[in-house]
Amino acid sequence: xxxxxxxxQKRKALGLTLQEVGDVFGITRSAVASWERGDTRPDQxxxxxxxxxxxxxxxxxxxxxxxxxxxxxYLPALSKMQDEQNDLDLFDVNVVxxxxxxxxxxxxSWVQAGNWxxxxxxxxxxxxxxxxxxxxxxxxxxxxxxxxxESNYDPTGPKSYSSGDYIAVDPSREPIxxxxxxxxxxxxxxxxxxxxxxxxxxxxLLKALNPSWPNRVFEMPPGSRIVGVVIxxxxxx
Numbered sequence: 001x002x003x004x005x006x007x008x009q010k011r012k013a014l015g016l017t018l019q020e021v022g023d024v025f026g027i028t029r030s031a032v033a034s035w036e037r038g039d040t041r042p043d044q045x046x047x048x049x050x051x052x053x054x055x056x057x058x059x060x061x062x063x064x065x066x067x068x069x070x071x072x073x074y075l076p077a078l079s080k081m082q083d084e085q086n087d088l089d090l091f092d093v094n095v096v097x098x099x100x101x102x103x104x105x106x107x108x109s110w111v112q113a114g115n116w117x118x119x120x121x122x123x124x125x126x127x128x129x130x131x132x133x134x135x136x137x138x139x140x141x142x143x144x145x146x147x148x149x150e151s152n153y154d155p156t157g158p159k160s161y162s163s164g165d166y167i168a169v170d171p172s173r174e175p176i177x178x179x180x181x182x183x184x185x186x187x188x189x190x191x192x193x194x195x196x197x198x199x200x201x202x203x204x205l206l207k208a209l210n211p212s213w214p215n216r217v218f219e220m221p222p223g224s225r226i227v228g229v230v231i232x233x234x235x236x237x
Contacts, residue, residue: 001064002038002064003035003038003041003042003061003062003064004035004036004037004038005036005038006054006056006060006061006064007032007035007036007050007054007061008036010054010055010056011032011036011054014054014055014124016053016125017029018030018032018033020125020126021053021125023104023125023131024049024053024103024104024125024131025046025049025050025103025104026103026104026131026133045103046103047061048140049103049140052140052141053125056068056069056070057069057070103133103134104131104132104133104134105131105132105134105138105142105143105144105168106123106125106127106128106129106130106131106132106143106144107128107129107130107131107132107143107144107145107146107166108127108128108129108143108144108145109129109190110145110148110190110191110192111189111190111191112127113143113145113169113182113184113190113191113227114184114188114189114190114191114227115184116141116143116171116191116227116228117171117225117227120141120171132144132166132234134168134232135232136168136231136232137231138168138170138172138231139170139171139172139173140172141170141171141172142168142169142170142171142172142228142231143168143169143228144166144167144168144169145166145167145169145182145191145193146164146165146166147161147162147163147164147165147166147167147193147233148163149163150162150163150210150213151193151194151208151209151210151213152180152193152194152195152208152209152210153209153210154209154210154211157209157211159180159195159209160209161180161193161209161233162235164236165233165234165235165236166233166234166236167180167193167230167232167233168230168231168232168233169182169227169228169229169230169231170228170229170231171227171228171229172228173228173229173231174229175196175226175229176196176198177196177197177198178195178196178197179195179196179229179230180193180194180195180196180229180230181193181194181195181196181206181226181227181228181229181230182226182227182228182229182230183206183220183224183225183226183227184224184225184227185220185221185223185224186221186222186223186224187223191227192206193230194206194207194208195207195208195209196226197217203219204219204220205217205218205219205220206218206219206220
């Protein structure tokens with residue numbers, strides 16, 4: 001079975017329309033239909049996300065080998081599966097040059113973000129509030145949140161986030177000192193958004209950027225986990 005047939009079979013099995021798949025990647029339904037006919041193939045920066053959406057593996061999409069028809073499997077040797085026109089890097093498919101849109105990311109709630117690790121594998125296109133075009137390189141599980149509140153509003157500082165701004169969050173990005181992170185605090189039903197400070201002894205602190213915010217800096221509570229790192233923001237007009 002070729003890639004186009006696999007895409008069509010998987011899409012129909014999941015009850016997805018051509019338009020729904022197209023909306024995820026910021027392309028038309030005709031472009032998805034072209035994949036299914038075999039006239040074109042998904043770009044390298046869409047392949048992993050497509051496999052995840054269809055609940056299969058990139059290996060199955062590329063080879064048609066049914067033993068690999070399950071999520072999370074990748075080809076061990078890229079050199080054996082190079083495309084005639086594109087050198088596919090299955091381990092870093094989103095690292096591409098240029099400012100082009102890198103597909104669309106799901107806009108989710110802060111409650112969904114707090115449980116993202118648990119829900120991402122079963123996340124459906126209709127579970128998102130919207131799908132937002134993203135210009136930033138990102139991993140396959142990245143998502144968008146709408147900022148609520150003014151805890152990180154600091155117009156005089158190098159970083160500032162106003163209520164209503166959109167932030168892109170990537171769970172695959174490694175957090176470092178002073179990263180802006182989305183954190184699930186233990187016993188809370190929703191995620192929070194703060195700057196991460198890492199002390200020399202490894203202690204992790206969370207900081208609100210707003211200089212007037214009460215209890216601006218506090219130690220990350222036990223049992224908390226970092227959901228993802230903020231990789232960019234949009235300011236809606």
